[in-house]
Amino acid sequence: MQIVIAGCGTVGGTLTEQLSREGHDITVIDSNAKNLERVVNLYDVMGVVGNAASSQVQKEAGIEDAALMIAVTTSDELNLLCCLIAKKVGHCRTVARVRNYTYNDDVEFIKAEMGLSMIINPAQSTALELSRLLKYPSAIKVDTFAKGKVELLQSKIMRGSPLCDGLIREILLKLHVDVLICAVERGGEVYIPDGNFILKEGDVIFIVGAPEKANDFFRKIGMNMNQIRCAMIVGGGETPYYLAKQLLSMKIDVTIIERDKKRCNELSELLPKALIICGDGTGKDLLQSEGLDYTQAFVSWLNIDEENVMLSLFVRRQTQAKLITKIHRVAYKDIISSMDIGSVFYPQNVTADYISQYIRAMQNTAGSNIETLYHLIDDKVEAMEFHIHKQSTVVGVPLMELRLKKNVLICVIKRGKRVITPGGQDMIKIGDRVVVVTTNEGFSDITDILE
Amino acid sequence: MNYSIIRYILCRVLAFEGTFLLVPAFVALCYGEADGFIYLGLAIVCFAIGGVGRKTKPKKTNFFAKEGFVSVSLSWIILSLVGALPFFFTGAIPNYLDALFESVSGFSTTGATVLTDVEVLSRCNLFWRSFTHWMGGMGVLVLMAAILPLAGSHNIHLMKAESAGPSVGKLVPKVGQTARILYGIYTGMTVFLILLLLLSGMHIFDAVAIGVGTAGTGGFGLLNSSAASYSVASQIIMTIFMLLFGINFNVYFKFFAGKTKEALFHEEMRYFLIIVLAAIGLITWNTWGYFDDFVTTIQQVSFQVASIITTAGYSTTDYGLWPSFSQGILFVLMLIGACAGSTSGGIKVSRIIIMLKMIKNEVSYLIHPERVRQIRMERHILPKEVWRGVQVFLLAYLAIYLLSFLIISLDGFDFTTNFSAVAACLNNVGPGLGKVGPSGNFSIYGSLSKCVLIFDMLAGRLEIFPILVLLAPYTWKKGR
Numbered sequence: 060m061q062i063v064i065a066g067c068g069t070v071g072g073t074l075t076e077q078l079s080r081e082g083h084d085i086t087v088i089d090s091n092a093k094n095l096e097r098v099v100n101l102y103d104v105m106g107v108v109g110n111a112a113s114s115q116v117q118k119e120a121g122i123e124d125a126a127l128m129i130a131v132t133t134s135d136e137l138n139l140l141c142c143l144i145a146k147k148v149g150h151c152r153t154v155a156r157v158r159n160y161t162y163n164d165d166v167e168f169i170k171a172e173m174g175l176s177m178i179i180n181p182a183q184s185t186a187l188e189l190s191r192l193l194k195y196p197s198a199i200k201v202d203t204f205a206k207g208k209v210e211l212l213q214s215k216i217m218r219g220s221p222l223c224d225g226l227i228r229e230i231l232l233k234l235h236v237d238v239l240i241c242a243v244e245r246g247g248e249v250y251i252p253d254g255n256f257i258l259k260e261g262d263v264i265f266i267v268g269a270p271e272k273a274n275d276f277f278r279k280i281g282m283n284m285n286q287i288r289c290a291m292i293v294g295g296g297e298t299p300y301y302l303a304k305q306l307l308s309m310k311i312d313v314t315i316i317e318r319d320k321k322r323c324n325e326l327s328e329l330l331p332k333a334l335i336i337c338g339d340g341t342g343k344d345l346l347q348s349e350g351l352d353y354t355q356a357f358v359s360w361l362n363i364d365e366e367n368v369m370l371s372l373f374v375r376r377q378t379q380a381k382l383i384t385k386i387h388r389v390a391y392k393d394i395i396s397s398m399d400i401g402s403v404f405y406p407q408n409v410t411a412d413y414i415s416q417y418i419r420a421m422q423n424t425a426g427s428n429i430e431t432l433y434h435l436i437d438d439k440v441e442a443m444e445f446h447i448h449k450q451s452t453v454v455g456v457p458l459m460e461l462r463l464k465k466n467v468l469i470c471v472i473k474r475g476k477r478v479i480t481p482g483g484q485d486m487i488k489i490g491d492r493v494v495v496v497t498t499n500e501g502f503s504d505i506t507d508i509l510e
Numbered sequence: 511m512n513y514s515i516i517r518y519i520l521c522r523v524l525a526f527e528g529t530f531l532l533v534p535a536f537v538a539l540c541y542g543e544a545d546g547f548i549y550l551g552l553a554i555v556c557f558a559i560g561g562v563g564r565k566t567k568p569k570k571t572n573f574f575a576k577e578g579f580v581s582v583s584l585s586w587i588i589l590s591l592v593g594a595l596p597f598f599f600t601g602a603i604p605n606y607l608d609a610l611f612e613s614v615s616g617f618s619t620t621g622a623t624v625l626t627d628v629e630v631l632s633r634c635n636l637f638w639r640s641f642t643h644w645m646g647g648m649g650v651l652v653l654m655a656a657i658l659p660l661a662g663s664h665n666i667h668l669m670k671a672e673s674a675g676p677s678v679g680k681l682v683p684k685v686g687q688t689a690r691i692l693y694g695i696y697t698g699m700t701v702f703l704i705l706l707l708l709l710s711g712m713h714i715f716d717a718v719a720i721g722v723g724t725a726g727t728g729g730f731g732l733l734n735s736s737a738a739s740y741s742v743a744s745q746i747i748m749t750i751f752m753l754l755f756g757i758n759f760n761v762y763f764k765f766f767a768g769k770t771k772e773a774l775f776h777e778e779m780r781y782f783l784i785i786v787l788a789a790i791g792l793i794t795w796n797t798w799g800y801f802d803d804f805v806t807t808i809q810q811v812s813f814q815v816a817s818i819i820t821t822a823g824y825s826t827t828d829y830g831l832w833p834s835f836s837q838g839i840l841f842v843l844m845l846i847g848a849c850a851g852s853t854s855g856g857i858k859v860s861r862i863i864i865m866l867k868m869i870k871n872e873v874s875y876l877i878h879p880e881r882v883r884q885i886r887m888e889r890h891i892l893p894k895e896v897w898r899g900v901q902v903f904l905l906a907y908l909a910i911y912l913l914s915f916l917i918i919s920l921d922g923f924d925f926t927t928n929f930s931a932v933a934a935c936l937n938n939v940g941p942g943l944g945k946v947g948p949s950g951n952f953s954i955y956g957s958l959s960k961c962v963l964i965f966d967m968l969a970g971r972l973e974i975f976p977i978l979v980l981l982a983p984y985t986w987k988k989g990r
Contacts, residue, residue: 288988312987348574353511353988 060422061125063088063151065111065141066132067098069387070156070181073411074129078418079104086120089132112140114148122149127421129414131156142175152176152421154414158297177417181410186301188409192402193287193306193356193381195277199263199402202433204444204494209471209478210273211241211433211442211494212266216258221280228254236276238268239480241470241496242440249439249498251466265435265442267470267494269478287311287355287381293340293370294360295322298385298406302358303333311356314349316340341370347377356381359400364388371400422503429503430492442470442496445505447489453505459483462510466498469508511985514568516581519651519668521563523585526654527592528556533641534596537715538634545600545632552595578667579979582651586968589650590614593642602635607960611952614964616642618971619853621729621823621940622963624953629734633715636732640719643728646971647755647853648696649673656689665689671976675850676861676903677896681763695762696853700725703751710743724748727755727854729823729940736948737813737824745826746809749816756820756848757782758860777888778849782819782859789815789843793836800832819843821855823940830947837943841930844939855938855970857907864892864900906974911936914966918959931955935966 060083064071067089075098079085085104088111089095099106109116111132122128128145130138135157142153154177162169166178191201200213216222222230227240242265243250243258250256258264266273290306292299295317303313303326313333317323323337338345340361351357357380359367364386371384382401395403412433419432431444447454453461458469458481472479473492479485487493487505495508502508531553538546594606594613603609608624615622616639628636645653649672655665665685670678680688704721708714719732720740733739737748757779764773793811801807810827817824818840829840847856867885874881885892914932921928923945930942931952941948952963969977979985 344574347572348576350511352570352572 060084060127060418061121062086062127062129062418063117063120063122063125063145065089065128065130065138067094068131068133069407070410071129071131072098073389073407074131074414075102075104077411077415081415083418086125088116088120112137112144114144117141117145117148122151125149125151127152127154127418129154131410135159135162139169139173139175143173146174154179154417156181156410158182160297160300177414179410179413180301181406182297183301184413185298185404185406185409186305189298189302189358189383189404190305190309192383193290193311194309195273198277202442204267204431204442204471204473204492208269208476209267209444209473209492209494210270212273213435214264214266214277216260216262216264218260220260222258222264223260224257226254227252227256227258230258234276234279236279237272237480238266238276239468239470241265241267241442241468242435251440251468251496251498265440265496267442267496268480272478272480289350289354290314290356290358291346291349291351291354291380292316292358292360293346294358294362294385295319295326295335296360296362299358299360300326300329303330307332314354316345316349341366343373346374351377354378354380356383357401358383358385360385368395368398368400372398375399375401440496440498441500441502442494443502445493445495447487447491447493447505450489451504451506452509454487454489457484457486461508463508464497464499464510467508468496470494470496511580512568512570512572512577515571515573516577516584518563518566518568519581519654520584520588521560522654523560523588523650524556524592525560525564526650527589528553528560530641530645531556531596531638534634534638537637538632541633541715543632543634545596545602545634548599549596549634549638552592552599556592573667575667575670576979576985578671579976580985582668582671583968583972583976583980585651586617586972589645590617590964590968593617593638596638597635600632600635602631607957608953611960611964612639613642614967615935615940616640616728616730617646618938618967619643619646619726619728619821619855620935620938620967620970621723621731622934622946622967623730623940623951624960626951626953627734628731637715637719639730640723640728640732643726643730644700644722645726647726647728648692652689653693655685656693672972673851674855674973675758675858676864676900678851681760691763692759695759695766696725699751699754699762703747706747706751707744710747711741712744716740720744720748724751724822724824725755725853727752727820727822727848727852727938729817729821731824736826738826740826742809745813748824749809749813752816752820752822752824753783753786756816756852756854758849758851760851778860778863781863782849785843785846785859786815786819789819789839793832793839796833796836796839814840815843818939819846819854819856820848820852821937821939823934825941825948828947828949830943830949841933841943844930844933844937844942847937857904857937860887861900861903863887864897865904868897868901903974906978907936910966910969910974914962917962918955921954921956921959923954931963932966935963936970938967938970 062078062083063086064075065088067087075085075087079102087098087104088107090110092108095106095108107116107120122145128142128151130141132138138155142155145151145153153175155175157178157180170178195201198212198214202211240252243252244263289312291314293316295315299315303315306313315326315333316336316338318339320337323335327335336349357374359370361367367384371382375382384400385404386395389405419429429443430446433442435442469481471494472481531549535546535549590613594609597603597609597612598606603612611624651668651672655668669685681691682688700721704717707717707721716732723730761773761776761779790812794807801810813826814829845857846862847858848854850858850860871883911932915928919928927944927946930944931946934940934942945954946952
């Protein structure tokens with residue numbers, strides 16, 4: 060697909076990388092020639108220097124043939140203008156990033172009036188994901204399929220867990236749980252486990268199932284499933300604001316610690332129920348006097364990566380609270396992942412993931428029928444959801460008789476309201492939604508799972 | 511919240527109270543009174559509970575403002591609850607609520623009593639009553655901070671919660687050292703006072719009991735006539751020392767540190783003395799003819815004025831018989847109270863000064879809306895937080911005052927009695943006007959009113975907010 064991306068900052072860069080790897084033809088527009096050159100050199104894409112809102116520049120970037128315009132420059136208004144012009148010049152769909160919260164109430168109006176396909180507020184979507192994560196204190200990461208009816212949870216096996224050192228088949232039977240362990244990461248290696256796989260301490264497991272079943276599973280393996288009642292957020296940026304709003308609506312007490320007095324005043328206006336503390340969130344005494352030792356969730360969301368890491372390391376030492384750390388620089392992922400700082404969030408990835416999900420849905424109408432797709436473990440594993448519309452070779456055949464490719468696992472079949480963890484006798488029917496996990500790349504149809 | 515350290519502090523407070531209970535036991539020994547065994551027994555129980563609590567060290571040593579407030583208020587409640595037991599067990603006050611009223615009145619240095627006849631009390635009970643004034647005057651936790659490395663460097667939170675005044679500072683870098691200096695001055699002055707009272711011809715028991723009571727600006731008398739039957743010399747000594755204990759202790763510290771000039775120019779002290787002199791002058795003029803001669807008038811008036819403004823509450827004459835203008839002045843003095851950082855109660859002179867300066871500021875803002883101006887106190891610019899603290903204190907004070915007044919009005923006494931009863935308790939004065947004046951007492955009120963007044967006395971002594979912190983559901987929320 061032909062895609063034009065306006066702006067190549069962190070999000071633009073990440074998007075360019077992801078989409079070009081998925082085989083799309085990308086043209087990037089940016090007014091900063093140096094930044095543009097860096098991106099063009101790194102990935103197999105074209106670059107155009109200039110103001111992305113100018114119709115000339117857009118034409119030069121080939122907007123007339125493009126299927127999609129993604130505007131992720133630093134300015135909200137420029138993004139909207141870009142999309143408006145692209146819509147008029149070419150005949151493409153448009154996606155704009157709008158960050159300013161004052162436009163929040165107008166999102167639907169703007170979308171309708173300007174004919175935009177999607178407006179994304181990165182802070183808001185990140186906050187949504189964070190709040191979902193806080194709902195499951197034991198999970199590292201939570202993704203959803205089938206509009207939230209099926210969840211994909213990531214969790215780490217701790218010492219003494221009943222999962223340790225046993226065959227998966229026997230453990231799941233013994234625990235009477237209806238979930239599926241669909242992938243295991245051990246020391247950088249990825250396994251798609253079968254029933255004879257043996258789990259070890261320190262493994263990161265991926266579980267697929269209905270939310271209540273997943274809940275049940277966590278409780279049975281002795282992990283804390285009580286919903287948290289209070290959370291502490293250090294840093295008072297946009298994401299913490301949306302997160303606090305989400306959490307407060309879930310009846311969770313929120314403490315926000317922010318350095319800037321002005322921002323504190325703003326936050327206290329926006330969030331009258333939250334406890335806003337003006338002070339240095341990296342100060343040990345301040346944190347403790349505000350009840351660090353008793354909090355159940357802690358979010359390090361400052362602007363400097365190093366501070367977040369230090370803070371989280373300290374907090375991990377003090378409490379067993381659910382811990383979330385924000386990191387900007389993806390480059391040091393390896394080092395970061397070896398540290399015990401809870402769930403690590405890369406905000407630019409969240410935005411990029413959202414947009415690429417939309418693109419997949421677009422492709423879906425044009426051939427591929429993947430509904431949702433997640434990249435797991437540094438893109439080594441893909442988890443995807445297919446909607447079965449028509450008769451094919453996989454439909455109506457018991458799963459045990461299908462000749463699946465290696466490292467492909469059918470995790471969940473959702474039929475009507477039922478969520479089925481499939482066995483060998485089950486079969487896929489028309490109208491089902493099927494979640495498949497694989498280490499292979501480039502699937503676009505359910506039939507691709509066959510040899 | 512760190513419950514374990516609060517428990518630990520409370521246990522230490524109990525052990526401390528045990529030590530204090532030994533003093534009346536000793537008095538009983540001197541006078542051969544059987545009541546002493548009850549004091550001894552209670553002391554042993556306190557030691558036992560306190561000792562057990564001390565054995566188990568707190569799990570965490572986190573100690574912040576919240577823990578400070580909560581442990582101070584709880585400590586005061588426990589002190590009062592335990593302090594009431596001797597009165598109850600010795601049968602001096604058969605009703606526990608009455609005993610509690612007496613004990614809270616003692617610790618909060620109020621001096622309001624529910625007893626009609628105090629002369630029937632045993633010596634050790636009488637002494638315990640007065641002695642609670644002395645402990646409450648400077649604060650028990652401050653004393654603990656002086657002696658024990660209680661909560662490490664976080665002791666300042668205890669001191670802030672317990673000490674009186676709009677802003678509590680340290681005299682020297684270390685809290686423990688500050689507390690030791692304060693208690694040093696306090697004890698020294700008390701001993702000096704007792705010696706002077708002895709010299710003036712007072713009996714030794716009376717001298718000690720009145721001495722500690724005056725030091726704490728309490729007001730429990732040993733005789734039904736309060737201080738009227740003591741010699742003129744004793745009364746003059748009491749007058750002077752009540753005023754001295756009503757002055758900010760920083761003044762004495764500066765004085766002993768050789769900064770005589772700074773001490774003499776202490777702003778709050780000067781305003782305090784001006785108010786005292788003005789009140790004496792006005793009342794003397796107004797009561798002209800009530801006493802035999804000029805000297806007696808001055809002496810009697812200054813005793814009452816000193817007693818009321820420092821919120822001690824001793825009396826040598828029934829000022830309920832004075833003209834209403836004089837009574838009005840005394841009522842205003844009750845509200846004002848003495849200096850911050852002293853042993854007295856009330857709103858405190860410094861808050862009144864700040865309030866007046868704020869009013870002046872506001873008027874000036876109305877005339878020059880863009881004017882930038884700071885409020886100065888003791889030659890320092892006053893931070894905005896202190897302004898706010900003073901404003902909110904006055905509001906909370908007013909709210910509690912009115913609410914208490916409404917509740918105790920249910921008992922059906924006249925307006926003057928009710929209105930002054932709340933003032934007398936909330937400001938830790940003791941006697942009010944009307945039926946609770948120097949010749950009356952608080953036994954007339956019912957149980958509900960007594961509970962309200964008990965609350966007022968504690969709230970007044972701790973300057974309202976620690977008690978409110980204790981009552982706020984927010985304090986007890988999990989995870990905060």
